[in-house]
Amino acid sequence: MSATAIVMLIVAISIVWGGLATSIVFLRRRPEKTDMPYEDPDLKRDDYVREHFPHPTRDT
Incomplete structure (x- = not known):
């Protein structure tokens, strides 16, 4: 995987898990x-x- 793909993976994971944590709090x-x-x-x-x-x- 390229560095760009890894960065985007980390951003996507942090958005999803961050939203979950925020909603729980x-x-x-x-x-x-x-x-x-x-x-x-x-x-x-x-x-x-x-x-x-x-x-x-x-009734048509």
């Missing part, structure tokens, strides 16, 4: 929310009812 500092905002029970019921209807299809 970010998620450890600021985990995802577990307490979601209040949701109206009527909207939840409508979603449940709509979920059991057949999917609309086009």
Whole structure:
């Protein structure tokens, strides 16, 4: 391998592994929310009812 290929390999590896490490650190500092905002029970019921209807299809 040439020196240019080795340098590009090192750059690519550092970008990929650096992004992974950065995302892990970010998620450890600021985990995802577990307490979601209040949701109206009527909207939840409508979603449940709509979920059991057949999917609309086009008759063309």
